[in-house]
Amino acid sequence: xxxxxxxxxxxxxxxxxxxxxxxxxxxxxxxxxxxxxxxxxxxxxxxxxxxxxxxxxxxxxxxxxxxxxxxxxxxxxx
Numbered sequence: 001x002x003x004x005x006x007x008x009x010x011x012x013x014x015x016x017x018x019x020x021x022x023x024x025x026x027x028x029x030x031x032x033x034x035x036x037x038x039x040x041x042x043x044x045x046x047x048x049x050x051x052x053x054x055x056x057x058x059x060x061x062x063x064x065x066x067x068x069x070x071x072x073x074x075x076x077x078x
Contacts, residue, residue, distance in 0.1 A: 008041030
């Protein structure tokens with residue numbers, strides 16, 4: 001089953017992607033594949049009733065319009 005817990009758009013960021021890239025590149029060299037974490041939209045599982053957290057076997061998908069989708073499989077801790 002596919003459940004969208006968090007859903008937002010880059011247009012809702014406080015700073016534009018260009019401004020974020022400009023800021024970060026002022027103090028570090030960015031390489032292809034680098035990720036800039038900007039925070040999280042509403043829908044955080046810990047604030048739900050009951051709290052909902054990721055479990056092993058679930059897939060997290062992050063999509064940036066016009067760029068692509070990154071899929072990550074949750075695995076149990078070692």
